Amino acid sequence: MAIDLPEVNLLLEERTPPQIAAWAAAQFGGDLVMSSSFGAESAVLLHMAIQNSPRIRVIMVDTGYLFPETYAFMESLRKRFDLNVWVYRTHQDPVKYLHDKAEAFDWRNDVDSCCGANKNEPFDRAMKELAPAAWLRGIRRDQADTRASRQIVEWSRRNNCYAISPLLPWSNRQIGLYMKEHELPYHPLVEKGYLSIGCNPLSCTRPVLPGEDPRAGRWAGKEKTECGLHVDQSLDSAKL
Ligand code: SF4
Structure with missing residues (x-):
């Protein structure tokens, strides 16, 4: 199904996020998936999505380094909303992975490799296996410079599907x-000051101080601002 992206984005910029989620459900039906990190405000997009797609497949990547509170939060939302959660993990044993590389690999200094192995690989595998026509995601323009110019609907070459971001504005x-x-x-x-929540190690997620940007606690002190799931070569024109 080819979509005229400029036309659709013009239309959807005038709609509210719940209306965008409803548009996605009407457009793609059961061919729609969503991703969730079960992070700070993840309940918002989950709630919007299930209003129109109660059985939508929710992809959750378990990196092996998540906070215990994240697993508990996922479970409470899963029960409350009767969510259809699909958990994906790396095929590598994270402990063995670190052990094998222990001599030459300080993973705290190579967060890109760690995110690549534990986050991006399982997510890419999920998208390949589930092969959706479209993917709902929770990014917002005000979260990071890398997200400021994103469009509500984009064609994801990496995942071979449309990426739809209802919360973007x-x-x-x-x-x-x-x-x-x-x-x-x-x-x-x-409530403990973690306003953007990723993995447990302090080098990946720390609480933010009053007045700091909510994402300042992610990979603090490093150049890194994205785990990589939302880094993509995207097209702003119609699907080719
Ligand atoms: S956020 Fe940190 S622990 Fe989690 S996958 Fe990335 S580098 Fe590894």
């Missing part, structure tokens, strides 16, 4: 209002 305040309106929970670590 929303601010923290709008997210907060939606959560309040629908009585949605934040990840339990938010």
